[in-house]
Amino acid sequence: xxxxxxxxxxxxxxxxxxxxxxxxxxxxxxxxxxxxxxxxxxxxxxxxxxxxxxxxxxxxxxxxxxxxxxxxxxxxxxxxxxxxxxxxxxxxxxxxxxxxxxxxxxxxxxxxxxxxxxxxxxxxxxxxxxxxxxxxxxxxxxxxxxxxxxxxxxxxxxxxxxxxxxxxxxxxxxxxxxxxxxxxxxxxxxxxxxxxxxxxxxxxxxxxxxxxxxxxxxxxxxxxxxxxxxxxxxxxxxxxxxxxxxxxxxxxxxxxxxxxxxxxxxxxxxx
Numbered sequence: 494x495x496x497x498x499x500x501x502x503x504x505x506x507x508x509x510x511x512x513x514x515x516x517x518x519x520x521x522x523x524x525x526x527x528x529x530x531x532x533x534x535x536x537x538x539x540x541x542x543x544x545x546x547x548x549x550x551x552x553x554x555x556x557x558x559x560x561x562x563x564x565x566x567x568x569x570x571x572x573x574x575x576x577x578x579x580x581x582x583x584x585x586x587x588x589x590x591x592x593x594x595x596x597x598x599x600x601x602x603x604x605x606x607x608x609x610x611x612x613x614x615x616x617x618x619x620x621x622x623x624x625x626x627x628x629x630x631x632x633x634x635x636x637x638x639x640x641x642x643x644x645x646x647x648x649x650x651x652x653x654x655x656x657x658x659x660x661x662x663x664x665x666x667x668x669x670x671x672x673x674x675x676x677x678x679x680x681x682x683x684x685x686x687x688x689x690x691x692x693x694x695x696x697x698x699x700x701x702x703x704x705x706x707x708x709x710x711x712x713x714x715x716x717x718x719x720x721x722x723x724x725x726x727x728x729x730x731x732x733x734x735x736x737x738x739x740x741x742x743x744x745x746x747x748x749x750x751x752x753x754x755x756x757x758x759x760x761x762x763x764x
Contacts, residue, residue: 538563576755582635583752589627590741592647592732595717597725601666606680606718610666616673622666622714625732628748629712634704636754643669643677643699645713647746650692650735652728653685661685663729664718669699669748671709676701680718683729690736692744704752713748 514520516527537546538555541563549555549566556567601621603609609618616622625647634641651663662685668678677699685691715731728735732746 538566579638579640579753579755581751582639582754582756583633584750585630585632586747586749587628587630588745588747589625589732590745591626592730592741592744592746593623593625593715594731594733594735595623595665595729597720597723597727599717600720601716601718603716603718606666610668610675610678610680612675614675616670616675616712616714619668619675619714619716621718622668622716624712624714625746628746629710630748630750631708632711632750632752633708634706634752634754636757637703637706638755638757639702639704640753641671641701641704642751642753643697643701643711644749645669645695645697645699645746647695647732648692648734648739648744649681649683649695650690650730650739650744651683651685651723652726652735653689653691653723655689656687661722663720663723663727665715665729665731666718667695667697667713667715667731669697670712670714671701671704673710673712690738692734692739695731711748711750713746 512520512523512525514525514527517525535548536555537548539545540547547566553566555564557564599621601619603620628645632641645667647667649665653661663683664680665683666678666680668675670676677697679695679697681693681695683691683693717729720727730744732744734740734744
């Protein structure tokens, strides 16, 4: 009877100001329905500017504008995915100008590089490594099938004196970690040259497959491994300048993260 009465009122165009509830004795709005509601006709929204009625278009949904404002039609642009293909789902980039520095007494005490520099080894086993603070960030993975790519770039400098011997150098290493587990590492050597305060650009690319769904912490850490024919005052700087011939803008670090996934929920493509 309530449904019939409501239909009669609407079809007759009668003004109706009281609150009416269906399956609820205490309605909280002009029309309060407690249960399923099926539309077999049109659903329109009043445009208060010109008093026209808008029916929306195919695939549009009603979106609230907040209390006191009528809803509006919006188009949700949901991408269509083909099954079993990877798509770029997450990507972001980070930068840091703080970097890390190592004095001559801060060389790593790792006994065996080949044993320590192994995939999935814990960060705690990398003695003498320091994290680049601004590159420790959260990323998100939404599927159990994924490939996550990392691109790390920085500048490495030492305050070598001018006209240093060519066999004056420092070994160093940088590792990319996910949840404090090693996923990629690179070792290089910075050599002194005829110019003082030598610096080089360090590029590193890594990849890890099938991270678990959810949030993960990505970080980058570096270490001074071994010095050759250097004096006590030689500082190794990674991601920060060790001398004034470059500045922190030139020497800053960056990390780019791209997560490709096979979506587990997707819309079928209609040709």
